[in-house]
Amino acid sequence: MKYGIVMFPSKQLQDKANAFRKRYDPHYALISPHITLKGAFEATDAQLNEYNEKLREIAKTTAPLKLTIQKVSSFQPVNNVIYFKVAPTEELSTLHQTMYENIGQEQPDYSFVPHITIGQKLSDDEHSDVYGSLRMEDVSYEETIDRFHLLYQLDNGSWTVYETFRLEGKDL
């Protein structure tokens, strides 16, 4: 089965992202707006139990994180993905790195750029049009995130939450 690990931001931020995703993201109906901590990976039932334990430990020692949205940005020329840029912080990077060190064997495809996708699978022309107008939007926003979720993927491509992990660590 295919699993993934994400953080869902607040309802307010998800609604904001969905206003764009509805038009520009074909994954709109498959998953709520999110920050990916670990992309899709395969796991057996036995591995799942082991990962579950590890995620529990990670959550216990990780403090709630500050999430700051800075602006609309794009991964072009790597790919035509438009996203809310999340300010990179040491806390987020550490959490991302810890996931890859503890869960599965894969290594990340790209260096970690925390983001919330609002548009993807756009043609070059669409990307240029959409990004041209969205990059001017003021989307600055700040909140605290205190949980992440382990999800699995259904045959239709949509994702269901398997488990929630609350960040229970203390700030140093």
Next chain:
Amino acid sequence: MKYGIVMFPSKQLQDKANAFRKRYDPHYALISPHITLKGAFEATDAQLNEYNEKLREIAKTTAPLKLTIQKVSSFQPVNNVIYFKVAPTEELSTLHQTMYENIGQEQPDYSFVPHITIGQKLSDDEHSDVYGSLRMEDVSYEETIDRFHLLYQLDNGSWTVYETFRLEGKDL
């Protein structure tokens, strides 16, 4: 904010339900196949914390539940909803009742008929056609469910998981 409490069955059963929902359920993209334990209710942030604690207690004293799908059924003439009929058990009824006694003030609209919706908002003619063919399907299935989820609704009508509660009680 609007909340709800559901159980997601296994991936296998969700895939089975989605094969029908894709054609017959306009809520297909808004939420994964589920058994509703408590339908949509409003809660403030303060109430949310209180409910969270109560749900944690309920989960701690509730044992994992046996889920048996018996057949395809319909709520007609009450409404044109077609569903996988879940065998009613004392354990499921008790969990449902406990939710209503502890969370919010609302009382259930109908008596509790545990089910997984696979078709809704059908015209009378559609309902008659679809139910006529689906009622013959052999959908019998059995599994154990060991968790439920608290969800909130986004502005677009879709649902995001807020928290997972694992059933940690022991069988008597």
